[in-house]
Amino acid sequence: MEIHYLTAHELKDRLKKRELSCAEIAGSIYSRIDEVENKLNSYIRLDKEHALSGAGEIDKLISSNAIEISDFTGIPVAIKDNMCTKNITTTCASRILENYVPIYNATVIDRLESRNYILAGKANMDEFAMGSSNENSYFGPTKNPWNTGRVPGGSSGGPAASVASGEAICSLGSDTGGSIRQPASLCGIVGFKPTYGRVSRYGLVAFASSLDQIGPLTRDVDDCAAMLNVICGCDGNDSTSIDTAVPDFKSFLAEDMKGMKIGIVKELMAEGIDREVREAVQMTIKMAEEAGGKVEEVSIPSLEYALDVYYIIAPSEASSNLSRFDGVRYGHRNMQARTLREMYQRTRAEGFGEEVKRRIMIGTYCLSAGYYDAYYEKAQRVRTLIINDFKKAFGKFDVLISPTSPTTAFKIGEKIEDPLTMYMSDICTIPVNLAGLPAISIPAGLSADKLPIGLQIIGDILREDNVLKAASSLEKAIGFKDKPGI
Amino acid sequence: MALDIKNLKYEPVIGLEAHVELCTRTKMFCGCRLSFGEDKNIYTCPVCLGHPGSLPVINRKAVQYAIKIALALNCKIQDYTIFHRKNYFYPDMPKNYQISQYDLPLGVKGHLDVDMGDYTRRVGITRVHMEEDTGKLLHTGTTGRISESEASIVDFNRAGTPLIEVVTEPDIRSPEEAREYMIALRNLILFLDVSNCSMEEGSLRCDANVSVRKKGKEKIGTKTEIKNLNSFKFLQKGLEYEVERQIKLLESGSKVIQQTRHYDSKTAITKVLRSKEEAHDYRYFPEPDLVPIYMESKMVEDIKKTIPELPATKAKRFEKQYGLSIYDSNFLSNDRDLADYFEKCCSCYGNAKNIANWMMGDFSALLNKEKITIKESRVTPENLCRMLEIIDGGKINSKMAKSVFEEMFAAGKDPGKIIEERGLEQIADKSMLEAVIEEVLRDNPGPVEQFRQGKEKALSFLIGKVMAKTKGKANPRMVNEIITKKLS
Ligand SMILES: [Zn+2]
Numbered sequence: 001m002e003i004h005y006l007t008a009h010e011l012k013d014r015l016k017k018r019e020l021s022c023a024e025i026a027g028s029i030y031s032r033i034d035e036v037e038n039k040l041n042s043y044i045r046l047d048k049e050h051a052l053s054g055a056g057e058i059d060k061l062i063s064s065n066a067i068e069i070s071d072f073t074g075i076p077v078a079i080k081d082n083m084c085t086k087n088i089t090t091t092c093a094s095r096i097l098e099n100y101v102p103i104y105n106a107t108v109i110d111r112l113e114s115r116n117y118i119l120a121g122k123a124n125m126d127e128f129a130m131g132s133s134n135e136n137s138y139f140g141p142t143k144n145p146w147n148t149g150r151v152p153g154g155s156s157g158g159p160a161a162s163v164a165s166g167e168a169i170c171s172l173g174s175d176t177g178g179s180i181r182q183p184a185s186l187c188g189i190v191g192f193k194p195t196y197g198r199v200s201r202y203g204l205v206a207f208a209s210s211l212d213q214i215g216p217l218t219r220d221v222d223d224c225a226a227m228l229n230v231i232c233g234c235d236g237n238d239s240t241s242i243d244t245a246v247p248d249f250k251s252f253l254a255e256d257m258k259g260m261k262i263g264i265v266k267e268l269m270a271e272g273i274d275r276e277v278r279e280a281v282q283m284t285i286k287m288a289e290e291a292g293g294k295v296e297e298v299s300i301p302s303l304e305y306a307l308d309v310y311y312i313i314a315p316s317e318a319s320s321n322l323s324r325f326d327g328v329r330y331g332h333r334n335m336q337a338r339t340l341r342e343m344y345q346r347t348r349a350e351g352f353g354e355e356v357k358r359r360i361m362i363g364t365y366c367l368s369a370g371y372y373d374a375y376y377e378k379a380q381r382v383r384t385l386i387i388n389d390f391k392k393a394f395g396k397f398d399v400l401i402s403p404t405s406p407t408t409a410f411k412i413g414e415k416i417e418d419p420l421t422m423y424m425s426d427i428c429t430i431p432v433n434l435a436g437l438p439a440i441s442i443p444a445g446l447s448a449d450k451l452p453i454g455l456q457i458i459g460d461i462l463r464e465d466n467v468l469k470a471a472s473s474l475e476k477a478i479g480f481k482d483k484p485g486i
Numbered sequence: 487m488a489l490d491i492k493n494l495k496y497e498p499v500i501g502l503e504a505h506v507e508l509c510t511r512t513k514m515f516c517g518c519r520l521s522f523g524e525d526k527n528i529y530t531c532p533v534c535l536g537h538p539g540s541l542p543v544i545n546r547k548a549v550q551y552a553i554k555i556a557l558a559l560n561c562k563i564q565d566y567t568i569f570h571r572k573n574y575f576y577p578d579m580p581k582n583y584q585i586s587q588y589d590l591p592l593g594v595k596g597h598l599d600v601d602m603g604d605y606t607r608r609v610g611i612t613r614v615h616m617e618e619d620t621g622k623l624l625h626t627g628t629t630g631r632i633s634e635s636e637a638s639i640v641d642f643n644r645a646g647t648p649l650i651e652v653v654t655e656p657d658i659r660s661p662e663e664a665r666e667y668m669i670a671l672r673n674l675i676l677f678l679d680v681s682n683c684s685m686e687e688g689s690l691r692c693d694a695n696v697s698v699r700k701k702g703k704e705k706i707g708t709k710t711e712i713k714n715l716n717s718f719k720f721l722q723k724g725l726e727y728e729v730e731r732q733i734k735l736l737e738s739g740s741k742v743i744q745q746t747r748h749y750d751s752k753t754a755i756t757k758v759l760r761s762k763e764e765a766h767d768y769r770y771f772p773e774p775d776l777v778p779i780y781m782e783s784k785m786v787e788d789i790k791k792t793i794p795e796l797p798a799t800k801a802k803r804f805e806k807q808y809g810l811s812i813y814d815s816n817f818l819s820n821d822r823d824l825a826d827y828f829e830k831c832c833s834c835y836g837n838a839k840n841i842a843n844w845m846m847g848d849f850s851a852l853l854n855k856e857k858i859t860i861k862e863s864r865v866t867p868e869n870l871c872r873m874l875e876i877i878d879g880g881k882i883n884s885k886m887a888k889s890v891f892e893e894m895f896a897a898g899k900d901p902g903k904i905i906e907e908r909g910l911e912q913i914a915d916k917s918m919l920e921a922v923i924e925e926v927l928r929d930n931p932g933p934v935e936q937f938r939q940g941k942e943k944a945l946s947f948l949i950g951k952v953m954a955k956t957k958g959k960a961n962p963r964m965v966n967e968i969i970t971k972k973l974s
Contacts, residue, residue: 024487083539084537084538084539090538092538097538100538102532102537102538102539102542103532103537104537106539168709192521194672201541202540202541203539203540204539205538205539206538206539206775209774209775236543236636237541237543238541238543239541239542239543239544239775239776239777240541240774240776240777241773253530276768302955306955311888317572317771317774318672319769320571320583320769320771323573323575323581323582323583324536324538324580324581325538326575326577327638328577329535329536329537329580329640330537338631340577341857344575366768366771367573367770367771368767368769372769372770373770376771398945
């Protein structure tokens with residue numbers, strides 16, 4: 001197989017055997033980028049020279065035994081453009097941050113740098129991570145490598161498309177309501193959202209603080225576990241990061257599911273889900289049973305309200321988080337404004353796209369005096385119900401299973417004019433964020449028109465072990481090996 | 487002229503919101519140092535500049551200081567406390583929201599007793615909460631107003647400085663009480679060593695809510711909020727103006743309109759800043775980037791132990807232990823340094839009243855004149871005590887002592903040395919004095935005769951003559967004794 005389609009652990013083995021150099025890996029990724037990027041638009045910023053010279057440096061360090069080859073040493077990783085990279089533009093796919101150059105690294109970037117990774121590029125996304133199709137990017141939409149007339153999902157559309165197409169070996173995305181898992185599902189790769197607090201959010205440009213979580217998008221569950229080993233862990237710079245020991249996530253990879261209790265979430269296998277998607281999930285259920293799992297249906301009635309709760313809490317937090325983009329200290333500023341108020345208004349009117357403005361307005365309304373109790377406060381109470389319902393379910397089951405997305409990749413332009421239909425794309429993933437749970441999406445097969453279908457496996461708080469165990473054994477059973485046609 | 491509260495038909499109802507900058511080493515939510523007027527924007531980082539992706543981390547020391555203040559104000563410390571975001575746009579706010587506290591402040595339901603001389607006013611403390619300070623705006627142009635400036639510069643050195651807000655109940659009944667409350671609050675906090683508490687430097691700031699009501703009425707009238715009351719004097723003046731303005735309005739049959747007003751110290755009047763309709767909707771909601779702080783009773787107890795003896799307790803002790811008057815005790819216990827100085831003196835000199843008199847008299851006058859604190863003065867407690875001993879020993883009289891003290895104050899010298907250098911020592915040698923007195927009696931037979939006939943005044947005349955002859959160095963007490971003896 002071409003170098004650009006290998007996994008990080010396969011490349012590590014070859015690096016260790018000196019069959020390959022980091023420069024060769026970076027070179028093949030960049031020739032693949034040269035080949036397909038104009039069709040996909042996975043990236044907002046690429047720096048070939050920097051990547052290649054960086055890879056050369058690492059080769060030197062390796063050959064002089066100055067460093068050990070560990071996971072992700074010399075591996076080109078795409079970084080979603082909402083994670084701060086020191087001295088390298090971080091735009092959040094927004095005009096308002098078009099030329100913003102961070103003065104510091106996100107904690108996850110520091111952690112990757114300690115492994116001597118290669119920054120493949122800053123990946124495209126929906127503006128400020130708001131969207132499910134990557135169509136809300138100031139830098140143009142990213143296309144799905146399986147069918148360039150289709151969306152790659154969102155908001156981590158760039159991180160997903162780049163990994164699926166061989167423009168990166170793996171990537172980091174962020175997941176607020178499904179933004180890692182849904183694009184992973186639509187692009188036929190693995191995407192993991194860890195327990196809220198597992199990964200430091202320091203340096204991740206906030207969308208909705210109580211929901212955001214960084215996670216990996218990879219070609220297989222092995223790489224996913226390896227990446228969790230790198231990025232997880234308590235961080236003194238993030239008060240919401242959990243102070244608990246980080247296990248070796250690779251140790252949870254398993255051959256079978258003996259003794260595992262698996263719940264099929266009834267509400268997420270209902271009408272709104274495409275027939276083909278449901279069938280693919282049902283196939284995997286059979287495989288889970290064959291692999292030794294005990295499968296049962298489970299009802300989580302409060303999921304009915306998840307979407308409503310999410311679309312109050314997330315915009316409310318966003319309305320406040322995004323108020324710092326005012327043209328005063330950094331980012332875009334309207335220079336014609338004559339008063340302070342006018343500067344704020346014109347800067348933000350020009351700087352933000354439609355969807356971001358819509359959510360800022362919804363959030364501002366929900367937090368307003370006289371509406372707070374009816375919206376934000378009530379939504380928080382319902383959120384607690386959802387958390388409790390999940391808790392109850394995990395009293396009985398080790399993992400819960402559902403589709404990741406109700407549909408396969410939809411057509412570009414198909415839903416963009418209809419926000420409510422678009423919001424339905426995250427119906428299966430949003431409840432997981434509301435409850436702060438870990439969840440993975442793995443490829444479960446292809447639809448008739450050759451589009452990937454994703455399977456979501458959800459675990460209890462801090463039980464990434466169960467998720468990885470189920471995911472690795474089902475991955476083997478499913479044996480998804482297809483690559484996109486691009 | 488001060489407002490004559492007692493003779494008004496109306497009664498002011500005042501509540502104060504004080505902001506206290508804490509003197510922690512670092513800021514409230516990041517590791518930047520606190521600044522004191524250095525170059526602009528040097529103590530900044532991604533967090534206090536509100537850069538994308540940065541997150542706040544609570545400064546534990548600031549929480550401890552805040553608990554200390556709340557405890558000293560007799561507040562109940564809540565079991566747990568959370569931060570809220572207060573959302574509004576202004577260029578001195580890096581995030582366009584301030585991390586503050588809302589419905590779960592750190593301390594509630596306290597009080598501070600304010601000594602008003604002939605009565606004590608107990609001012610209820612509604613809440614004590616933590617928040618972060620803003621940056622500072624500098625506007626170009628002559629007016630210094632944002633609307634008239636060519637450009638505005640923001641200095642974020644102050645942004646993120648830990649602030650404590652102390653909110654009172656509407657228990658204050660006069661502008662003078664308001665001033666005394668603020669002074670008492672400042673004195674209290676200075677004792678705790680958690681803030682510089684200087685209104686001049688802006689580390690202590692104050693807004694007021696004011697309304698008036700007919701005396702004897704329960705219902706509180708419509709209030710206005712007064713901003714920019716940035717000295718104890720302006721606080722009183724501004725409130726006096728506002729109370730009068732409101733009374734005049736009511737007397738003329740109009741109504742007080744709820745609004746925020748700005749006190750202009752140049753013209754000594756308050757002007758409308760914004761109406762109720764223009765008031766911000768701060769859209770408070772729990773800060774999702776921070777987790778609740780649980781106030782374990784052990785921690786609160788440990789902090790309690792670090793609170794020193796506070797002014798009210800100290801004053802009572804001074805009264806009892808040193809036999810001082812209430813006035814003297816209060817004066818000396820309101821300032822931690824003054825109180826410490828006083829007690830140091832008491833440990834090496836026996837007459838506390840004498841110490842108090844000097845400290846409150848000449849010493850205070852010189853400190854005020856030079857605008858320095860007792861800590862900065864060059865007179866050590868030991869030297870002050872020595873001087874008092876010398877006076878007691880009759881070596882110098884009080885008039886000479888005054889000039890000796892001035893030199894001690896100016897040069898930090900030992901009083902014995904000054905007396906020696908200046909040859910100020912009193913003539914307390916009996917034979918020497920007797921010789922001079924003999925001479926004076928001989929030269930003034932008239933007054934001598936008058937004294938013998940019972941005219942007391944003549945004695946003063948004779949003593950004066952002796953003093954003149956000795957150039958003021960004679961011990962007046964001894965002169966008096968010798969003359970009386972000789973002539974009786
Ligand atoms: Zn800072």
